[in-house]
Structures are given as C-alpha cells and as structure tokens.
Amino acid sequence: MEENNESPFMKYLRKDRLPNIFCAGCGNGIVLNTFFNGMEMAEVDFDSIAMASGIGCSSRIPGYVKCDSLHTTHGRPISFATGLKLGNPDLNVVVFTGDGDAAAIGGNHLIHGARRNIDMTVICINNSIYGMTGGQISPTSPQGSYGSTAPYGVFERPFDLAELVTAAGATYVARWTTAHALQLTNAIKKGLNNKGFSFIEVISQCPTYFGRKNKLRTPIDMMRWMKDSGVNKLKADQMSAEELEGKIVVGEFANEPQPEFSNELYNLIEEKYGQKSQAAKSAYRED
Amino acid sequence: MIKLDPNLCKGCSICTEFCPKNVYENSKTPDKRGIRIPVPKNQDKCTQCNLCALMCPDQAIKVDEEDE
Numbered sequence: 001m002e003e004n005n006e007s008p009f010m011k012y013l014r015k016d017r018l019p020n021i022f023c024a025g026c027g028n029g030i031v032l033n034t035f036f037n038g039m040e041m042a043e044v045d046f047d048s049i050a051m052a053s054g055i056g057c058s059s060r061i062p063g064y065v066k067c068d069s070l071h072t073t074h075g076r077p078i079s080f081a082t083g084l085k086l087g088n089p090d091l092n093v094v095v096f097t098g099d100g101d102a103a104a105i106g107g108n109h110l111i112h113g114a115r116r117n118i119d120m121t122v123i124c125i126n127n128s129i130y131g132m133t134g135g136q137i138s139p140t141s142p143q144g145s146y147g148s149t150a151p152y153g154v155f156e157r158p159f160d161l162a163e164l165v166t167a168a169g170a171t172y173v174a175r176w177t178t179a180h181a182l183q184l185t186n187a188i189k190k191g192l193n194n195k196g197f198s199f200i201e202v203i204s205q206c207p208t209y210f211g212r213k214n215k216l217r218t219p220i221d222m223m224r225w226m227k228d229s230g231v232n233k234l235k236a237d238q239m240s241a242e243e244l245e246g247k248i249v250v251g252e253f254a255n256e257p258q259p260e261f262s263n264e265l266y267n268l269i270e271e272k273y274g275q276k277s278q279a280a281k282s283a284y285r286e287d
Numbered sequence: 288m289i290k291l292d293p294n295l296c297k298g299c300s301i302c303t304e305f306c307p308k309n310v311y312e313n314s315k316t317p318d319k320r321g322i323r324i325p326v327p328k329n330q331d332k333c334t335q336c337n338l339c340a341l342m343c344p345d346q347a348i349k350v351d352e353e354d355e
C-alpha cells in the first residue's frame with residue numbers, strides 16, 4: 001500500500017510501469033492525478049471503476065491504473081464503454097481519450113454517446129495535435145497554429161468540443177486546462193456524480209509537438225499561456241467574438257439531468273418481459 | 288517535509304512554477320541523466336496545500352501532513 005514517501009496517488013497506480021512513458025511536462029500525468037482527486041471527492045469506490053481508451057498518448061492513461069480497463073481501437077472507446085455499461089450497469093465507466101481519438105476518427109461515437117445520455121464520464125485530453133504519431137493537426141488545432149501537416153499554419157476552423165458535445169445532448173459538460181488543476185478536479189467530481197453522459201474537456205500541453213512547432217518552448221510556457229487565456233464561461237457569454245479571440249473559455253457548459261440510456265433500456269426490458277434483463281452481468285455468471 | 292522521488296522526476300519544473308509559496312528552486316546542476324531536479328529550498332513556507340503533488344505529471348512528490 002501507500003508508503004510514507006510516495007505520491008498520494010501511487011496507491012491507484014501500477015507502480016512497476018512507472019515512470020510513465022509521457023514526455024517531461026506532458027499534461028497527461030496531471031489529468032491522471034486530478035482524476036483520482038475528483039474520484040475521492042465524489043466518494044466513488046475505486047473498485048467500481050472500469051476504464052476504456054482508444055489510441056494516442058492520452059489513451060495510454062488507463063494502462064497505468066490498477067483497475068479493469070480496455071485499451072481499444074482508435075476512436076472507439078465510447079462504443080466499448082457503452083458495451084461495458086450495458087453489460088454491467090453497476091460499473092462507473094470512465095473513458096480517457098484525446099482530441100484526435102474523440103473528435104476526428106471517433107467523432108460520430110462521441111456525439112451519439114452524448115445524444116443517448118449513456119452514463120459514463122469521458123475525459124478528453126485536448127492538446128490540439130496528434131501527439132503519438134508525430135504532430136499532425138487535429139480537428140481542434142487552433143487556426144494559425146502549426147503542425148507537421150500544416151507547415152503554413154492551419155486554415156480550417158476548429159471544433160469547439162465542449163459546445164459540440166453540449167449541443168449533442170450530454171448532461172454534464174465542462175472545460176478546464178491542466179493549469180486549473182483544482183477546478184478540473186471539481187469538474188471530474190461532478191462528472192462522476194452525474195448519472196448520464198459527462199464530458200470533461202481538458203486543454204493540455206504537448207510540449208514535444210505542439211509546443212515545439214508553435215514557439216511555446218517549455219511546458220511552463222504552455223501552461224502560462226493556458227492560465228492567462230482562460231476566461232470563465234459566465235464572463236465569456238457577455239463578450240464579443242473579437243474580445244474572445246485567442247481566449248480559452250473554461251467552466252461549465254451543461255449540467256442538467258435527463259433520462260439515462262442504460263436505465264431506460266433496463267426499464268423497458270422489465271416492462272416488456274416482466275423480469276430483469278438476463279443480459280445484465282451475464283459475463284459474471286458461471287452458466 | 289516534502290519528498291521528491293528522483294527516479295520519477297523528469298525535471299519539467301511545473302512544481303517550481305505553480306507552488307504559490309515559491310518553495311521549490313530549480314537545481315543548478317543536472318543529475319546523471321541530465322535532469323534538473325527541483326529542490327524544496329523554502330520548506331518553512333510550505334502550507335501543505337498539496338498543489339505540487341496534484342500537478343506533478345510524474346507522481347514524484349509527497350507532502351507530509353504533519354509538521355515536525
């Protein structure tokens with residue numbers, strides 16, 4: 001168990017796999033800590049957590065955690081997580097994903113998970129780039145930023161993920177940055193406590209690719225930029241598009257309960273067949 | 288007491304930057320791997336807020352609760 005000289009989060013981690021594979025100063029490790037902190041604040045039992053992730057640096061997070069997890073195919077963690085939740089609705093299902101994983105190849109799964117309001121907490125680490133494959137631009141790369149596939153700067157318009165997922169029907173949505181670790185912790189706590197689709201977007205730093213290609217040389221430069229450009233949603237709603245140029249809108253985007261998919265489905269089965277679903281937890285039975 | 292695991296630290300300086308009490312100082316001499324491990328020089332100013340442990344991406348920091 002926790003030794004006296006270890007990080008308070010070490011008890012949740014597969015210590016034999018540390019140090020983690022992430023580059024020095026990468027935001028992924030901060031998001032991992034805030035998850036444990038939020039989980040403790042939400043009073044969610046660690047043993048009830050099952051994680052799913054896709055492919056990417058960010059998607060490697062569950063591999064470090066001492067819980068059941070599925071490391072799935074690129075863009076599909078929400079689909080696998082849907083199966084997990086329907087197979088055992090008692091699980092607290094958590095998805096770790098990146099902007100490439102969730103918004104490019106996995107964009108359709110993301111919006112339909114939100115539309116269904118299936119109970120899971122999706123933590124999307126948005127570093128505005130494909131880290132794992134060498135710095136290609138993603139659907140969230142800001143206009144004018146550079147990547148290996150945008151040597152003259154991005155001219156496409158980026159997705160605003162928190163707004164997109166809110167519009168798609170998620171019942172808890174928040175956006176923070178790795179420079180707002182306490183607020184992020186609180187959002188993760190609320191997301192875990194929401195019975196429905198919760199989406200936490202974390203603007204994060206990839207110093208190795210985004211930083212290097214965009215003249216933000218160190219993780220500290222990137223985190224200062226995030227801290228300085230954060231504007232709370234409540235304030236941002238009163239500001240013009242020009243005033244919001246270059247800002248990161250942080251805060252809560254949605255927080256309103258709605259009927260939840262696994263509940264609705266199980267209720268329907270009980271109503272039509274007069275018994276609890278045989279599919280529930282079938283994987284745990286011997287027969 | 289602040290304990291910093293030199294085998295986990297990658298020298299990113301996030302703790303040095305974000306500690307509200309400026310407890311850490313970046314080391315002037317790199318270790319064998321070329322990593323500058325921060326030194327908690329001003330421990331007497333530490334309020335045990337635990338922000339550094341929360342923000343260390345490599346789980347290298349432990350802040351002891353009690354004062355000696």
Ligand SMILES: Cc1ncc(C[n+]2csc(CCOP(=O)(O)OP(=O)(O)O)c2C)c(N)n1
Pocket residue numbers: 055056057058059074097098099100101102105125127129130131132133138206
């Ligand atoms: C079907 C498929 N297409 C493409 C890839 C290559 N690939 C691996 S990771 C990745 C993007 C990862 O970006 P993101 O999700 O933002 O994660 P990050 O590494 O930045 O954390 C891509 C395109 C793949 N593994 N599988």
Ligand code: SF4
Pocket residue numbers: 021022023025026027028057058127131132205206207208209
């Ligand atoms: S390449 Fe970028 S996202 Fe991947 S571990 Fe390194 S800093 Fe993090």
Ligand code: SF4
Pocket residue numbers: 289305306307308309310311332333334335336337338339340350
């Ligand atoms: S616990 Fe707080 S005050 Fe103490 S070193 Fe860490 S960040 Fe600084």
Ligand code: SF4
Pocket residue numbers: 291295296297298299300301302303324325342343344345346347348
């Ligand atoms: S935040 Fe952690 S890894 Fe970074 S310099 Fe401080 S102790 Fe080392």
